Amino acid sequence: MKKTKFLFSQIILLLLAILISNSSKAQTIESDAYYRLTNSFLTTTRSLDTYVNASKTIFMGQTGNYKGQKWKFTALGGNKYKITNHNFGDNVCLDVNKSSTKPFMGNWGNYTGQYWTLKPASAGYYFIVDGYGRNLDTYNNAAKDLFVTDKGVASGQYWKITKTGQVSTASTRTTTTAAAPIQYKEFTIESPYFVVQKDDDGSTTPAIFGSIALRLRKNGVVEKNWNLFSRTDASGARVTARENNKISLPVANPKFTINAADISKYDLKLDIELWDYDASSSNDKLGKVSTYLNLAAVGSMPMEMSKILTGEGKVKVAVSIYQGVKTKESLKYKIEDKSDKDASYIDMDLETVHIAVGDHVNGMAYNGRDIIVNFPHDNRNKGDLFWWNKADGWEEMTFDMVNKTAGSDRFPSGMQASGRLLAVAENKYIRFFDFGAGPKSSVSEISSMKIEMPAGNKEVVGMTFNKSLNRYYLVTVGAVYASRAGISPFINNVYNPSFQFVKITSSGGIPFGEAGLALLYDEANPLKLICLSLGTDKKSFEYKATEITLYTTGNSATIGTSFTTKTLSPPSGHDLTGSGASFRWGGTADYNNGVLSIYAAPKRLDNFWKPTSSDAVIWKIR
16 A cells, blocks of 8 residues: 555656646747737736837837737747847847846847847746846736846746737827727928919909818828818908918817827818809809828828919918927028038048059948048959948958940949948849958848849939838939848848848839939828939039829829029038049938938048048038
């Protein structure tokens, strides 16, 4: 009997050991799946979530089928992962600073705080440990705020990782979810008016009556009305409007908010019907029309929606709208109305970079850290990239060039950088390079990513990143290209083959710039890009500016006509012509924190350089 009891107890212990062993085995984390993150303290009623706002706030939201609660784990080796969210794509990840205990969603940069370890805790639970050895936890406060700690173990540090699968559509949040409120965008209507631009009658002053109404619509269904103007033809009701005298209209309750997730479903419709009273005959109908504006096109810079009536005479009706806090100056305004008051040289240590005799500089780019220039050598069979910053000095690399037809030149020419991605135009292709962390060993060509230059195109290219649409845009003189929304060019510091450019228009209209093109993004106008064509006259610091309009999702575009031509003034004491810096040799531009910076390259880096030659030049337009 004792022997039987002994055997039974041994079996029980063995089963417990097996259960404990199985409970500590790590589950398989799939790289192409989404997971829900809940912890033992808050139970499965709360899930790790994100707000779609400027700060990309993370919080513990009430569990539901929401995009912000879908997390992706990308293996970095050694049981460490980059943790990204469905709302923001692969280039924004869970992050924490060493000096802080508050996690946040940050742009991927291969930082220590972006490396997370999954450490088995107990049956079905994990510790999520940051790169500094601290566990992810939640406070026992009303907001259930997240933090990291190495001060003991609590139930908030036990995380359950539950696969949810590939979810393409998230449900709409409702106002009943206190922990996960709807994210709103606020808009403001201002300055409605009409103006008689031409009086077709001429014998009497126009006396206007009729109606002007602005309507907020979702999927074509009206949700809100503003009656801006409503007058009859009765004496005392009509509005006397002298030619070119603006009539301002009152607007009650000008602010409104909408669900940010539904912004593409909303538009404003401006309905207009106006008449001019005629005492001697029938009234003159000025027009009955409607015009529309999709709210996705509206940024912080006031945007005017307007219509001109031409039935009898000519009358303009307009109203402006902006999102959030109004921006006083747009990039287009700076280009049109600001002068280049701040011009200076950039001392690029040219005396340290004498190389074998070659051709003059052909193109220039700036990636936020390095000034990059290019020129050909080896009878123009090869191209050289040289890049410089004050801290590291000069670096270089060489790449083979391809001619479009026998005997064609193979100049590497216009180029532009956006972060670590550099686009270079040559005779046959647009080539792409990864600038990584900067040293020569980390700079490489992305050989699988080339765009063949359209027939008749000059060797110039511009490129920028549109933060609002989360995609890159590229332009030549004859076409606009776009990357897929949310697809990052690099994952884990390696080129992502899913990142490619697709042509979204083939219409021409971008003027050729001898120094290149500079494509610029303005956060105040998210569906407008501006392209600067630098060196359009080939002999001075002249440039032309062209506006490119993107439509709603950014999948199509229209190239407008050039809206201004400017000539920059050089710094005092040097005309920057001849052997000095000039748009003849290369240029680029950058728009950041409200400052437009325009650069001109030096002419040479080879042994023809002389101490009397000028370095690069920068103009800052604030």
